[in-house]
Amino acid sequence: MTPIIEVKNFTKRYGDFTAVNDISFSVEEGTIFAFLGPNGAGKSTTINTLCTIFEKTSGTLFIDGKDVTDQKSEVRAAIGVVFQDSTLDAKMTIEENLKMHCVFYHIPKKEVEERIQFVLKLVDLLGERKKPVGALSGGMKRRVEIARGLIHYPKVLFLDEPTTGLDPQTRAHIWEYIIKLQKERNITIFLTTHYMEEAEICNKIAIIDGGTIVAHDTPYALKKMYTKDKAYIATKDETKLEQLLVQYDLEYVKKDGYYKVEAENLDRLLQVLSIHKEDITNIEIRKGTFNDVFLEITGKKIREED
Numbered sequence: 001m002t003p004i005i006e007v008k009n010f011t012k013r014y015g016d017f018t019a020v021n022d023i024s025f026s027v028e029e030g031t032i033f034a035f036l037g038p039n040g041a042g043k044s045t046t047i048n049t050l051c052t053i054f055e056k057t058s059g060t061l062f063i064d065g066k067d068v069t070d071q072k073s074e075v076r077a078a079i080g081v082v083f084q085d086s087t088l089d090a091k092m093t094i095e096e097n098l099k100m101h102c103v104f105y106h107i108p109k110k111e112v113e114e115r116i117q118f119v120l121k122l123v124d125l126l127g128e129r130k131k132p133v134g135a136l137s138g139g140m141k142r143r144v145e146i147a148r149g150l151i152h153y154p155k156v157l158f159l160d161e162p163t164t165g166l167d168p169q170t171r172a173h174i175w176e177y178i179i180k181l182q183k184e185r186n187i188t189i190f191l192t193t194h195y196m197e198e199a200e201i202c203n204k205i206a207i208i209d210g211g212t213i214v215a216h217d218t219p220y221a222l223k224k225m226y227t228k229d230k231a232y233i234a235t236k237d238e239t240k241l242e243q244l245l246v247q248y249d250l251e252y253v254k255k256d257g258y259y260k261v262e263a264e265n266l267d268r269l270l271q272v273l274s275i276h277k278e279d280i281t282n283i284e285i286r287k288g289t290f291n292d293v294f295l296e297i298t299g300k301k302i303r304e305e306d
């Protein structure tokens with residue numbers, strides 16, 4: 001596969017402070033890439049540099065083979081951007097907002113209608129085009145933003161926390177559109193999110209912390225590497241279970257009446273459970289989650305739900 005985004009040895013300093021320190025990564029064309037990190041990690045700095053808004057201190061950043069420093073207008077033509085803060089004009093209708101954007105992008109007049117129809121169809125808003133943006137729900141506004149980000153037919157769409165603040169159903173809808181864009185249009189999606197279950201849907205994830213990339217892999221590989229399944233056991237005979245766990249060299253933590261045992265030594269755990277089965281009152285196996293991955297790598301919890 002061809003990388004559509006290539007970042008090599010990128011460093012950004014604000015005065016004496018190094019916000020991003022010599023990072024390198026690439027994103028394959030037509031994939032969904034999640035860029036994660038705790039607050040202040042360097043995500044916005046990197047995205048803003050890729051989107052030609054900030055200047056790099058050093059390194060090279062290419063999008064679709066174009067240099068973000070030397071070929072700004074070519075890069076801008078290749079990317080669509082949806083940032084957290086809405087920049088839609090609330091007094092104008094959806095259609096007027098999109099038309100205005102077509103003017104910014106010098107889209108030929110004869111193509112405007114076709115493009116508006118195309119992008120509004122993608123986000124299921126064709127029937128709402130005459131509505132003023134101010135009258136729309138939060139989820140609909142986000143969909144208009146996505147439509148607008150696509151009107152110049154970019155190859156890469158940057159989405160900064162596209163679902164933050166939306167209810168679960170609307171979030172699920174936004175994800176439908178994102179996956180549709182990837183599958184049907186081969187658009188590369190570069191997104192940030194603090195919903196770990198969303199990160200899991202992506203093809204690749206990079207985690208940045210303190211200005212450095214600390215992990216870069218598929219969600220599956222990261223989970224395999226950084227999480228362990230755990231068994232939660234409740235028993236009628238705690239002394240006996242504790243003795244067995246020690247005997248079989250299984251570490252445990254006792255919490256809220258449960259014994260938490262990591263399930264990596266499955267053979268030994270199963271032996272303990274079979275010997276102890278008469279006394280077990282409850283057992284639950286919990287799979288490792290992407291929250292565990294994030295916590296393990298950064299030592300920090302991802303920001304709680306807004």
Ligand SMILES: Nc1ncnc2c1ncn2[C@@H]1O[C@H](COP(=O)(O)OP(=O)(O)OP(=O)(O)O)[C@@H](O)[C@H]1O
Pocket residue numbers: 014017019037038039040041042043044045046
């Ligand atoms: N203009 C600036 N001048 C000085 N320091 C800055 C500036 N912009 C960002 N920083 C610092 O650079 C570091 C990285 O900031 P950045 O906004 O890129 O992080 P982030 O990962 O996007 O965080 P968040 O999730 O909170 O948006 C932070 O320590 C921040 O305080």
